[in-house]
Amino acid sequence: MKQDGADKSKRRFLTGAATVVGGTGLVLTAVPFINYWLPSARTKAAGAPVEVDVSKLEPGQRVSPEWRGKPVWVLRRDERMLETLPELEDQLRDPESKVASQQPPYAQNRHRSLKPEYLVLVGICTHLGCSPLFEPEPGVYGDDWLGGFFCPCHGSKFDLAGRVYQGVPAPTNLVVPPYRFADDGTVVVGEDPQDGGAA
Ligand code: FES
Structure with missing residues (x-):
């Protein structure tokens, strides 16, 4: 039983950690994506x-x-x-x-x-x-x-x-x-x- 409880809390920790990592990943990937779509001076010049x-x-x-x-x-x-x-x-x-x-x-x-x-x-x-x-x-x-x-x-x-x-x-x-x-x-x-x- 103790073993089960330890496994459960370990699972909860891993699940939580995965969520945090997933969330962090979302933030980390979202920022460059937004930057990517902002037109650069070079892009504006290319359309001039x-x-x-x-x-x-x-x-x-x-x-x-x-x-x-x-x-x-x-x-x-x-x-x-x-x-x-x-x-x-x-x-x-x-x-x-x-x-x-x-x-x-x-x-x-x-x-x-x-x-x-x-x-x-x-x-x-x-x-x-x-x-x-x-x-x-x-x-x-x-x-x-x-x-x-x-x-x-x-x-x-x-x-x-x-x-x-x-x-x-x-x-x-x-x-x-x-x-x-x-x-x-x-x-x-x-x-x-x-x-x-x-x-
Ligand atoms: S690209 Fe096919 S005929 Fe010009």
């Missing part, structure tokens, strides 16, 4: 708008800054590139950019941009996230290729406005991020034109 100097871009050239950890392309389309845009629309999945999530309202037009000349895109394939290749020359990926972006992972094709072809794995057009022109030679990625505020 990015200014892109396009003043020296020649027609046909592209720059690739990073915004929010993603590649962004700013392409200055030349006349030939712009002329291709109406030509293959019957082969595109969403030629009128009706899927609203893929661009801001001010880019819901044939050229998918504020100014026809400048195309701004997030350079990530809408299938599984590879980065497509820029191939401006016609005919490189078949007779229906007038230049655009080709994803090497599973063969998705996008035209020179980032609009996806039919019959490829990518379900939607490439994303146009929010952006505005601060002046003729400066694009600000991450801000809308209406208010100049952070998007």
Whole structure:
């Protein structure tokens, strides 16, 4: 009996100790969790708008800054590139950019941009996230290729406005991020034109 009583009190002690340890563990793990979710200065900076100097871009050239950890392309389309845009629309999945999530309202037009000349895109394939290749020359990926972006992972094709072809794995057009022109030679990625505020 004495032995049983000793065992019981030992069990009570162990149970109590486990509870305390468990409780302490909860407190110890809760604090870093809360800290983890507080946005750091670095995280805030990573979401900040990015200014892109396009003043020296020649027609046909592209720059690739990073915004929010993603590649962004700013392409200055030349006349030939712009002329291709109406030509293959019957082969595109969403030629009128009706899927609203893929661009801001001010880019819901044939050229998918504020100014026809400048195309701004997030350079990530809408299938599984590879980065497509820029191939401006016609005919490189078949007779229906007038230049655009080709994803090497599973063969998705996008035209020179980032609009996806039919019959490829990518379900939607490439994303146009929010952006505005601060002046003729400066694009600000991450801000809308209406208010100049952070998007
Ligand atoms: S990730 Fe681009 S086609 Fe699959």
